Amino acid sequence: MLNFHTIYHPITARPFLSDYTYKEYLPGEPLRPYIACYWTTNEAGTEGTIRENLAKTAGREVLVIPDTCVDIILSVNHTKQTMTGMLCGIQDLPFTTVQGGETDVVTVFAIRFHFWAVHLFLNLEFQETRNLHLDMDDLGKEWRSLFEPFFYLLTVKERIARVEQFLYRKLADMELNSDLFQAVHNILDSSGGVSVRGLCESCCVSPRKLERLFLGKIGLPPKKVATLVRYQNVWHNLVTDPQFDILDAVYRYGYTDQSHLQKEFRRFHGTSPEEARKIAQSWR
Incomplete structure (x- = not known):
């Protein structure tokens, strides 16, 4: 069983946020690797409550940073009785979105895959x-x-249960590429500080x-994946360690x-480390 998730913890630009605008749920233990x-967004409440919440957030800018993950996002429009879904591929650039502005009652449910695992569930280039x-x-x-019954599965618990039944079936048919996963392990274990030459020698x-493997299964070359993993380690350290020291981080992460x-x-966050931390803390 993979254990990459125990040594690497990617986070968003707002890692402390947990309310009606955005809330995270851990998967079952076997799926955590x-x-x-x-x-989710707007997961609970009456139609009036959801409309009120949408009004509160209208026009709010939200920073989205490269978190090294891939998301499948389902939006359920309860007013029009329609569903739309999309896959957000791995990104290596920050961008901002604007919240709110909707007049319809919409809830969102999403699955966030680790970058090393998404190809095991989806047959894509x-x-x-x-x-x-x-x-x-x-x-x-x-x-x-999979998502068709989401009109009628109104609670997060019901939706997660259906999704996990589907994902557990996928687990049974998985075949792991040893070269790819050895390289990913080395990247994570070094906090992104390993060179492409070092990866090739170890694998x-x-x-x-190696580049063909990473591009086909992850979407980025190994050097860029390592760089993003290093950035995410710095970001995680920055917001979780009150004693964070930038000079120590320079040494620790090989800058x-x-x-x-x-x-x-x-380049990856759109702001300085100091400003990024202030923004994250404002969402506590």
Whole structure:
């Protein structure tokens, strides 16, 4: 059984947020090596309460950062009795979205996959999903069928139960590529500080084969995956350690100097480390 989730913990730009606008749920124990979480918006309440909540958040900008995960997001429009779904591919750039503005009553349920596991559940060429959104129809008939009863499964508990029955069946047919998972383990174990040459030597594969594996199964080349893992480790350390020291992080994560860390952090987060921490704390 994989244990990558025990050594690597990617987080969003608002890691302390847990309310009607966004709430996370852990998957069952056997799925935790593959699924980071389920998350919801407007999960509970009467129609009037949901409308009131939507009004409160209208126009609010939300920063979305590269969390090294891939999400399947289902939006249920209870007013129009329609459902739309999409897959959000792995991203390597930050962006902002604007919340609210809807007049319909809409709830959202999403599955967030770890980057190393999503290809085990979806038959896609992941290089073509990088920084993109795919329509639910691109995921195949079985995924559309999975979500069809969500009109009638109104509680999060019911929805998670249905999804997990489906995912458990997928687990039974999994075949892990040893080269890919050895490389991913080395990246995570080094907190993103390993070189491509080091990965190739440890896995006994050529740089070309390793890049082809990562692009096809993850959507990014190994060097970019390692860089994002390093950034996420810095971000996690920054918001969870009250004694965080940037010079210590430079040494711990293998940056050339403080300027190198700050430049890379800003590239993926859109702000400085100090400002990013202030924003995260404001959502407590």
